[in-house]
Amino acid sequence: MDCVLCRIVKGEIPSYTIYEDDFCIGILDISPCAPGHCLVVPRDHVEKFYDLPDSGITKLFVAAKKVARKIRKAYSPDHVCIFARGGRLPHLHVAVFPSSEGDGVSGFPQSNYPRPTVDFAASADLLRNA
Ligand SMILES: [Zn+2]
Numbered sequence: 001m002d003c004v005l006c007r008i009v010k011g012e013i014p015s016y017t018i019y020e021d022d023f024c025i026g027i028l029d030i031s032p033c034a035p036g037h038c039l040v041v042p043r044d045h046v047e048k049f050y051d052l053p054d055s056g057i058t059k060l061f062v063a064a065k066k067v068a069r070k071i072r073k074a075y076s077p078d079h080v081c082i083f084a085r086g087g088r089l090p091h092l093h094v095a096v097f098p099s100s101e102g103d104g105v106s107g108f109p110q111s112n113y114p115r116p117t118v119d120f121a122a123s124a125d126l127l128r129n130a
Helices: 004-009 054-075 120-128
Strands: 017-020 024-028 038-042 079-085 093-099
Touching: 004 024, 004 038, 017 038, 017 054, 024 054, 038 054, 054 079, 054 093
Parallel strands: none
Antiparallel strands: 017 024, 024 038, 038 093, 079 093
């Protein structure tokens, strides 16, 4: 499989690494939404966060927290946000990025997408019974 993030983890593609541990790496996103936008990437190829065992989830989010604290210290944003992904780029990664009031992501997701009409009772039933 030709996975860009696996190749970055192996060092075959260069990256700006800002964090490393035995489970994952933290790198700068090459298409950032703001300065300091990072990705926390498990070293092993896993596509979705819900495919990780609980022990992996713990390691991944502890690393995301450490990266978030680095972003907070370096850039002093109002918030540091996370977003677990693994779709378009099919290797799990947690986007960790700074956000301040009024920027492009401060109201995400409500401000950036048309709001659907939701039957909340039906949606709650679906999720409770899933
Ligand atoms: Zn991969």
